[in-house]
Amino acid sequence: MNIGEIARRSGVSRSTVSYALSGKRAVSESTRRRIQDVIDESGYRPNAAARALKEGRTRALGLVIPPAAGRLTFMQLEFVASVMDAAGRADLDVLLSPSGGEHDRSFERIVVGRRVDGVILMEIRLDDPRVTRAQSAGMPFVTIGRTGRPYGMCWVDVDYATLIGRCVDHLADLGHRHIALINRATELVAAGYGPGHRAREGFAEAVGRRGVLGAEFCCADDAQAGEACVEEIVRAHPDITAVATINEAALPGVQRAIERAGLAIPGQFSITGVVARHWAEQFHPQLTAADVPAMDMGATAVEFLIEHIAEPDAPPKQKLLVPPISLRSSTGPVAVRHSSR
Amino acid sequence: MNIGEIARRSGVSRSTVSYALSGKRAVSESTRRRIQDVIDESGYRPNAAARALKEGRTRALGLVIPPAAGRLTFMQLEFVASVMDAAGRADLDVLLSPSGGEHDRSFERIVVGRRVDGVILMEIRLDDPRVTRAQSAGMPFVTIGRTGRPYGMCWVDVDYATLIGRCVDHLADLGHRHIALINRATELVAAGYGPGHRAREGFAEAVGRRGVLGAEFCCADDAQAGEACVEEIVRAHPDITAVATINEAALPGVQRAIERAGLAIPGQFSITGVVARHWAEQFHPQLTAADVPAMDMGATAVEFLIEHIAEPDAPPKQKLLVPPISLRSSTGPVAVRHSSR
DNA sequence: TGCATCAGACGAATCGGTTCGACTGTGCTC
DNA sequence: GAGCACAGTCGAACCGATTCGTCTGATGCA
Numbered sequence: 185m186n187i188g189e190i191a192r193r194s195g196v197s198r199s200t201v202s203y204a205l206s207g208k209r210a211v212s213e214s215t216r217r218r219i220q221d222v223i224d225e226s227g228y229r230p231n232a233a234a235r236a237l238k239e240g241r242t243r244a245l246g247l248v249i250p251p252a253a254g255r256l257t258f259m260q261l262e263f264v265a266s267v268m269d270a271a272g273r274a275d276l277d278v279l280l281s282p283s284g285g286e287h288d289r290s291f292e293r294i295v296v297g298r299r300v301d302g303v304i305l306m307e308i309r310l311d312d313p314r315v316t317r318a319q320s321a322g323m324p325f326v327t328i329g330r331t332g333r334p335y336g337m338c339w340v341d342v343d344y345a346t347l348i349g350r351c352v353d354h355l356a357d358l359g360h361r362h363i364a365l366i367n368r369a370t371e372l373v374a375a376g377y378g379p380g381h382r383a384r385e386g387f388a389e390a391v392g393r394r395g396v397l398g399a400e401f402c403c404a405d406d407a408q409a410g411e412a413c414v415e416e417i418v419r420a421h422p423d424i425t426a427v428a429t430i431n432e433a434a435l436p437g438v439q440r441a442i443e444r445a446g447l448a449i450p451g452q453f454s455i456t457g458v459v460a461r462h463w464a465e466q467f468h469p470q471l472t473a474a475d476v477p478a479m480d481m482g483a484t485a486v487e488f489l490i491e492h493i494a495e496p497d498a499p500p501k502q503k504l505l506v507p508p509i510s511l512r513s514s515t516g517p518v519a520v521r522h523s524s525r
Numbered sequence: 526m527n528i529g530e531i532a533r534r535s536g537v538s539r540s541t542v543s544y545a546l547s548g549k550r551a552v553s554e555s556t557r558r559r560i561q562d563v564i565d566e567s568g569y570r571p572n573a574a575a576r577a578l579k580e581g582r583t584r585a586l587g588l589v590i591p592p593a594a595g596r597l598t599f600m601q602l603e604f605v606a607s608v609m610d611a612a613g614r615a616d617l618d619v620l621l622s623p624s625g626g627e628h629d630r631s632f633e634r635i636v637v638g639r640r641v642d643g644v645i646l647m648e649i650r651l652d653d654p655r656v657t658r659a660q661s662a663g664m665p666f667v668t669i670g671r672t673g674r675p676y677g678m679c680w681v682d683v684d685y686a687t688l689i690g691r692c693v694d695h696l697a698d699l700g701h702r703h704i705a706l707i708n709r710a711t712e713l714v715a716a717g718y719g720p721g722h723r724a725r726e727g728f729a730e731a732v733g734r735r736g737v738l739g740a741e742f743c744c745a746d747d748a749q750a751g752e753a754c755v756e757e758i759v760r761a762h763p764d765i766t767a768v769a770t771i772n773e774a775a776l777p778g779v780q781r782a783i784e785r786a787g788l789a790i791p792g793q794f795s796i797t798g799v800v801a802r803h804w805a806e807q808f809h810p811q812l813t814a815a816d817v818p819a820m821d822m823g824a825t826a827v828e829f830l831i832e833h834i835a836e837p838d839a840p841p842k843q844k845l846l847v848p849p850i851s852l853r854s855s856t857g858p859v860a861v862r863h864s865s866r
Numbered sequence: 867t868g869c870a871t872c873a874g875a876c877g878a879a880t881c882g883g884t885t886c887g888a889c890t891g892t893g894c895t896c
Numbered sequence: 897g898a899g900c901a902c903a904g905t906c907g908a909a910c911c912g913a914t915t916c917g918t919c920t921g922a923t924g925c926a
Contacts, residue, residue: 186882197906202884209885210903227662229637233583234882236574237911244620244640261597268623272631277640279585280621282609290613296570299585299618321568407807436777440809443784466748468781527912538876543914550915551873575912578881 185228193226194219205230244277245489246294246303248314251284257405257433259460259478263306263328266482274490276301283314295323302489304328308339310376324496326489328481329378338488338500340481344379344430345386346506347458347474351428352390352398354472354509355454358426359518362397364417366410366429366438366457370402383430383458399424403434410434414441425518429457435467450516456509469513477507526569534567535560546571585618586830587635587644589655592625598746598774600801600819604647604669607823615831617642624655636664643830645669649680651717665837667830669822670719679829679841681822685720685771686727687847688799688815692769693731693739695813695850696795699767700859703738705758707751707770707779707798711743724771724799740765744775751775755782766859770798776808791857797850810854818848 191198196215203209204219211219222228236242247267249260256264264280271278279300281290294300295318305314308329315337318325326338334341348365355363365387367373373380384400391398399421403413413434417424418441429438438455447453449469461475488501532539537556544550545560552560563569577583588608590601597605605621612619620641622631635641636659646655649670656678659666667679675682689706696704706728708714714721725741732739740762744754754775758765759782770779779796788794790810802816829842 187884188882198883199885199907200905203905206884209905212904215904227637229633230884231578231882232634232638232640233574233577234911235884237572237578237913238882238884240911242574247621256602261602264621268621272623272628275630275634277631277634278621280588280605280609280619282613287613289616290618292570293573293616293618296568297573299573436807466777528914529912539913540877540915541875544875547914550875553874556874571914572912575881576914578883579912579914581881 185226186231187228190219190222190226190228193222241301241493242299243275244279244300245271245486246279246281246300248281248283248291248303248305250307251282251287255405255433257460258463259432259476260306262460262462262478263482263485266479267304267486269479270483270486274486276486276490291317295321302326302493304485304489308378310378310381312376324489324492326485326492328485330502331378332376334502336500338492338502340484340488340503341505342379342458342474342476342481343504343506344382344458345389347509348383348386348428348430349390349393350474350509351456351458352387352394352396354456354515355426355428356390356394356396358454358515360396360426360454361518362399362421362423362425363391364421364424364427365398365400366413366427366431366434367400367402368431369404369409372405373402379430387428397423403431405431405433407434407437407440410437411441412437414438414445418442418445418447425452426454426456426515429455430459431457432459432463435459435463435471439467449514452519454515454518456515461510464510464512467514472509472512472515474507474509477505481505526567527572528569531560531563531567531569535563582642582834583640584616585620585641586612586827587620587622587641589622589624589632589644589646591648592623592628596746596774598801599804600773600817601647603801603803603819604823604826607820608645608827610820611824611827615827617827617831632658636662643667643834645826645830649719651719651722653717665830665834667826667833669826671843672719673717675843677841679833679843681825681829681844682846683720683799683815683817683822684845684847685723685799686730688850689724689727689769689771690731690734691815691850692797692799693728693735693737695797695856696767696769697731697735697737699795699856701737701767701795702859703740703762703764703766704732705762705765705768706739706741707754707768707772707775708741708743709772710745710750713746714743720771728769738764744772746772746774748775748778748781751778752782753778755779755786759783759786759788766793767795767797767856770796771800772798773800773804776800776804776812780808790855793860795856795859797856802851805851805853808855813850813853813856815848815850818846822846 187198187201191201201219204211204216268278281294283291302324305327308327310332312331315331328340330339330341368380387398401413403409442453456472458474460478464471464473484503528539528542532542542560545552545557609619620635622635624632643665646668649668651673653672656672669681671680671682709721742754744750783794797813799815801819805812805814825844
């Protein structure tokens with residue numbers, strides 16, 4: 185079933201069918217109706233490849249996700265969900281592409297084979313090869329997160345440095361003097377993962393400014409690592425009375441370790457950080473945290489990308505979010521700590 | 526940069542370039558080398574849309590996921606990851622399509638617009654409109670899960686009925702006489718969600734066969750619901766000493782509620798079920814459970830789909846998995862239960 | 867020497883849309 | 897009543913690949 189067949193059945197030419205559908209030229213009401221009837225009864229839809237070929241655009245966008253798709257954090261999952269949602273509303277399809285290692289063929293196929301009109305990149309490093317590649321291939325892109333030199337490109341990011349600083353401020357205001365930062369995995373930070381670096385900087389700055397003692401712990405993105413990390417804090421750093429974290433995936437383990445150590449939250453131990461709201465609320469008691477508005481960010485990324493595709497020469501848009509800290513129940517005034525061991 | 530430009534620069538015709546790349550006809554070594562050099566220095570890749578139009582296939586497949594993408598369970602996430610992985614290995618791109626509600630436009634675009642060569646459907650209902658739609662549109666498909674009448678179509682599924690039966694057997698062998706089934710959400714089961722129904726049937730059958738008392742609880746797919754569900758069990762059903770579950774997403778809440786009730790696992794309370802291995806291991810203590818081999822299932826689904834696309838008339842393949850129960854640490858002999866309240 | 871064979875290259879058709887230019891017939895104005 | 901504008905339609909070119917049929921020149925063999 186193609187446009188020629190529709191034309192034949194309605195007794196008009198192919199171009200008339202096309203114009204009837206697109207509305208780009210006038211078509212008399214009677215023929216328009218006749219064509220529409222034929223289409224309705226045959227269930228015709230224009231072939232996406234043919235249209236893409238002629239129009240020079242695919243009506244699809246690529247979403248490049250980290251390779252360990254089985255280990256996506258909740259925040260990343262929200263990005264994916266919101267990008268799909270926003271793309272769907274704009275009648276765009278989403279091609280998913282894992283990146284890194286052997287998966288890079290997929291990225292190449294999509295970008296150089298012009299399978300999409302633009303891509304959204306996640307989990308950006310300060311110096312990111314995918315950004316370079318998209319630029320050199322002339323493929324429009326928007327990043328969720330930003331590189332070390334993010335000028336002249338489109339991005340949406342959260343100001344981790346400022347937010348972690350505010351977490352420290354909040355804890356210091358409550359009287360905490362020894363504060364830990366639970367960062368993401370060592371390798372990730374070493375590889376130049378933006379939020380990891382910026383959280384580290386913001387933490388160092390705030391700790392210095394407030395005159396408190398800070399210690400940073402890198403922690404892999406899973407519950408076991410979170411558990412081990414807090415166990416080490418409890419055992420080796422008994423002065424620490426509060427932690428700030430950007431590591432969502434470790435939270436369930438963090439929770440278990442704190443409970444096992446017999447520390448009441450927030451009575452004896454405070455915890456805060458920068459996480460997706462869903463996980464802040466899953467925590468028990470609910471986490472006082474800067475909620476990353478992941479859904480908004482995904483939608484904004486799509487919006488920026490659509491605009492950038494439409495007007496490649498317009499100045500690139502950028503959005504740095506500084507969401508407020510939502511006060512919930514996981515932080516409180518410092519107290520003398522009684523370790524259960 | 527297109528094939529004509531490559532042809533011009535290498536001083537041959539377009540067809541020669543095409544044959545040099547595909548190898549479908551002989552091309553002399555010297556011209557082949559010349560063409561390859563031009564391609565290497567220009568970074569040329571054939572335009573996906575043009576190729577799809579001519580060949581009649583897109584080299585892409587669709588993955589239809591549940592609409593609430595922000596709430597994907599770990600198992601679903603593993604399906605997505607493994608499908609992408611397997612597709613990538615076969616040099617196929619993956620188009621993600623949420624289904625249900627207003628998202629159905631996306632499904633229609635992909636299927637009827639021939640944007641993909643085949644689709645993989647997840648979260649199958651006993652009577653599933655997407656299956657019907659794919660069939661009527663003549664779009665090859667494979668389901669992860671199976672409908673109520675799964676004859677004549679390709680699918681991969683886990684035998685929830687048998688597995689939940691084995692869980693009951695295991696618990697009964699340990700002496701448990703009052704066992705609860707924590708199922709998925711009421712609405713989901715009511716809507717004909719396969720695993721929910723089959724777990725229910727398998728549970729009823731095994732409970733009857735073993736002469737123990739069983740109670741079923743439907744529970745929404747999140748931690749809060751799991752917590753509430755176990756609280757109800759503890760409060761209103763003090764005889765229950767063990768649960769079997771297929772509801773992964775509720776597990777963190779289940780854990781919290783059991784701990785809060787002061788019940789030791791497995792000393793005073795046993796828990797088992799059918800879940801993705803990752804979550805069985807995240808549980809504390811690690812969960813004795815039938816590990817759903819989600820990664821294998823995704824890969825198998827892709828394999829079946831590729832074969833089905835290549836040979837639409839071959840008999841459809843099906844695979845019903847009955848993974849063994851992995852004995853870990855969350856089940857033990859029944860003991861007198863001391864409620865902490 | 868003549869003819870069949872074959873490797874290697876080319877040209878043109880094709881896939882299914884979109885879009886530009888041109889054509890026709892009607893109604894209006896001067 | 898000639899000229900013009902315009903709504904409505906058609907035919908053909910085009911997007912960038914693949915592929916079939918055909919052509920050419922070299923080689924082999926009788």
